[in-house]
Amino acid sequence: QKEVEQNSGPLSVPEGAIASLNCTYSDRGSQSFFWYRQYSGKSPELIMFIYSNGDKEDGRFTAQLNKASQYVSLLIRDSQPSDSATYLCAVGRSDKLIFGTGTRLQVFP
Amino acid sequence: DTGVSQNPRHKITKRGQNVTFRCDPISEHNRLYWYRQTLGQGPEFLTYFQNEAQLEKSRLLSDRFSAERPKGSFSTLEIQRTEQGDSAMYLCASSSLSRSSYEQYFGPGTRLTVT
Numbered sequence: 001q002k003e004v005e006q007n008s009g010p011l012s013v014p015e016g017a018i019a020s021l022n023c024t025y026s027d028r029g030s031q032s033f034f035w036y037r038q039y040s041g042k043s044p045e046l047i048m049f050i051y052s053n054g055d056k057e058d059g060r061f062t063a064q065l066n067k068a069s070q071y072v073s074l075l076i077r078d079s080q081p082s083d084s085a086t087y088l089c090a091v092g093r094s095d096k097l098i099f100g101t102g103t104r105l106q107v108f109p
Numbered sequence: 110d111t112g113v114s115q116n117p118r119h120k121i122t123k124r125g126q127n128v129t130f131r132c133d134p135i136s137e138h139n140r141l142y143w144y145r146q147t148l149g150q151g152p153e154f155l156t157y158f159q160n161e162a163q164l165e166k167s168r169l170l171s172d173r174f175s176a177e178r179p180k181g182s183f184s185t186l187e188i189q190r191t192e193q194g195d196s197a198m199y200l201c202a203s204s205s206l207s208r209s210s211y212e213q214y215f216g217p218g219t220r221l222t223v224t
Contacts, residue, residue: 004151008149032209032211034211034212036215042217042218043198043200043215043216043217043218044152044200044215045215046212046213046214046215049209049211049212088151088152090151092209092210092211094165095140095157095164095165095210095211096142096154096157096165097142097144097152097154097211097213098154099151099152099153100151101149101150101151102151
């Protein structure tokens with residue numbers, strides 16, 4: 001079992017819709033969770049982090065954490081074509097980040 | 110300001126040659142990380158420094174790889190006797206202990222192609 005699992009996608013959503021990206025992790029002791037956005041050919045960009053159960057909102061982005069289910073999600077409201085990218089989920093462990101393989105999001109006009 | 114910078118951005122080399130990459134972290138960040146990313150995968154941890162001390166090196170990392178951060182500022186990653194399997198994007202990230210070592214900010218990466 002991989003430490004951090006994501007569906008590779010692509011996830012296709014129409015412009016203006018809510019995109020929901022999901023991630024599960026295997027280490028029940030994990031405390032820190034991150035979402036990075038990566039455009040093709042570019043490096044990952046940190047967009048959200050969450051440390052406590054529940055929701056955390058920042059603009060159009062909401063991160064959700066459920067430690068009991070070992071599940072993290074990222075919601076993108078009012079999706080735009082510029083949101084088309086790969087979204088990487090990462091979990092903090094022993095001072096480093098463990099990444100999933102990413103979910104490719106496509107937002108079509 | 111400045112974010113994390115990396116040089117060169119692209120490197121093409123022949124198998125068996127040595128290559129060296131440089132990373133300049135965000136100035137107030139005392140932790141510096143190296144990751145490697147191949148197509149379709151997430152970044153994979155290689156090694157990290159706190160100030161000038163190398164605190165961890167991945168067990169997956171061959172002895173051909175070495176990293177330094179001599180004055181606790183910039184870092185170099187050297188790969189000796191490159192192999193085709195070393196072709197990847199090499200990413201540097203930095204973080205500040207005063208916030209969270211996990212809030213890591215990446216540089217643009219160095220794309221290595223070994224022919």
